[in-house]
Amino acid sequence: MPLPPPDHARNIRLIGHSDQGGRPDALQVMVHRGYAYVAHPWSRGFSIVDVRDPKNPGATVYVPSPPNTWTIHLQTHDDLLLVIHARDLFADAAFAADEKVYYTRSVGETVGTAGGARTARNWSAGMAIYDIADPVAPRQIGFFPVEGVGIHRIWYVGGRYAYVSALLDGYTDYIFLVVDLADPTRPVEAGRWWIPGMHAAGGETPSWGEGRRYALHHAVVAGDTAYACWRDGGLTILDIADRAQPKLVTHRNWSPPFGGGTHSALPLPARDLLIVADEAVLDNEEDGRKHTFVFDIREPSNPVSIATLPTPDDADYPAKGGHFGPHNLHENRPGSFVSDTLVFATWQNAGIRVFDISDPYRPRETGALVPAAPERMVDARANRPQVIQSADLFVDANGIxxxxxxxxxxSIMEYLG
Structure with missing residues (x-):
């Protein structure tokens, strides 16, 4: 089949496309040993797509999730695949009717678990661990269970520890957990940390008021430091040299005056820089113009924002419909494309963007590709526009x-810049 012509392209060329076995919805993607592992938000489960020839993606293997369960994020390393399990919140009437509820209210309070009450659970909550020595035949070997809504996202690049965001009974929203994988068939919690005010069952009271959501999206770890993004709670830098007792180095929050949604951090330790993206979470910029910030972290206790990545302006994206603004960053995982000067990002209805930060004070866009609109809608939420909403990206070691x-x-593409 011919490739769907992109709406816009500059220095990026579309070379392949897959409908993921007829399940075209996806959130996180990992490419590992020639296979793309894609996590479905509405088709429930994950798929494995043969991309050994990226111009001609091959067969797709689908692995369904347990009933009523999200498996929207995953990680791969060596022979392990880690997949989140959580309550399918987009199937909940409160969230499906109005996406604003998900982004502007504490999930623990909305679903009634913040006070510590353990309601009957008809979903799976935790993290599944698979052996993927055979990349298309994942074999579950372990499970890390949690009491609560479940896990949202994972950071794992090998070694003993994984780092997850988890919504546990008794907390207002997702917090930081360290998971010990010394024996991946029997993972155990090693430590936890949260922003004071989130442990409702412990008597803590939020100080951030209505309409704001303090919730860990995820942390990216470099050495003994975790760079954690907390949506409307901003950024924390945590010292995790003692995995059992993470310690706060600093907490920075630029919302207000900016609109919150702090989502993804990309540390560049060799240059003492940190890239931080605020996610656009509402249509037509209702939550304000969102930015991706460049921080100088030479002094980790005092990160200073020195620039923002340019906002795409090659079309009237705020009027296009859907979300316009940053979402995910390519995270320089071991074995993938690693760069201290190029930042790859998804910008939702503005597609995929590449930025050169050789001069961190003057970032410039050097590539863009806006895929064609979807042929059909899988998103089950009400009143969603039929426009591209580029969600996540992975850049392999060959730059694909x-x-x-x-x-x-x-969408599979080649950067030409």
């Missing part, structure tokens, strides 16, 4: 970009 969308399948 794999980008997901909520409805439009897997």
């Amino acid at each position: 970009i794999y980008a997901t969308d909520y409805n439009a399948g897997l």
Whole structure:
């Protein structure tokens, strides 16, 4: 089949596309040993796509999730695949009717678990661990259970520890957990940390008021430091040299005056820089113009924002419909494309963007590709526009970009810059 012509392209060329076996919805993507592992938000489960020839993606293997369970984020390293399990919140009437509820209210309070009450659970909560020595035949070997809504996202690049965001009974929203994988068949919690005010069952009271959501999206770890993004709670830098007792180095929050949604951090330790993206979470910039910030972290206790990545302006994206603004960053995982000067990002209805930060004070866009609109809608939420919403991306060691969308399948592209 011919490739769907992109709406816009500059220095990036579309070379392949997959509908992921007829399940074109996806959130996180990992490419490992020639296979793309894509996590579905509405088709429930994950798929494995053969991308050994990225111009001609091959067969797809689908692994369904347990009933009523999200498996929207995953990680791969060596022979392990880690997959989150959580309550399918987009199937909940409160969230499906109005996406604003998900982004502007504490999930623990909305679903009634913040006070510590353990309601009957008809979903799976925790983290599944698979052996993927055979990349298309994942074999579950372990499970890390949690009491609560479940886990949202994972950071794991090998070694003993994984780092997850988890919504446990008794907390207002997702907090930071360290998981010990010394024996991946029997993972155990090693430590936890949260922003004071989140442990409702412990008598803590939020100080941030209504309409704001303090919740860990995820942390990226470099050495003994975790760079954690807390949506409307901003950024924390944590010292995790003692995994059992994470310690706060500093907490920075620029919301207000900015609109919150702090989502993804990309540390560049060799240059003492940190890239931090605030996610656009509401249509037509209702939550304000969102930015991706460049921080100088030479002094970790005092990170200073020195620039923002340029906002795409090659079309009227605020009027296009859907979300316009940053979402995910390519995270320089071991074995993938690693760069201290190029930042790859998804910008939702503005597609995929590449930025050169050789001069961190003057970042410049050097590539863009906006995939075509989805042919059909899989997103089950009410009143969603049929526009591209580029969600996540992974850049392999050869510089090939794999980008997901909520409805439009897997776009495979080559950066020409």
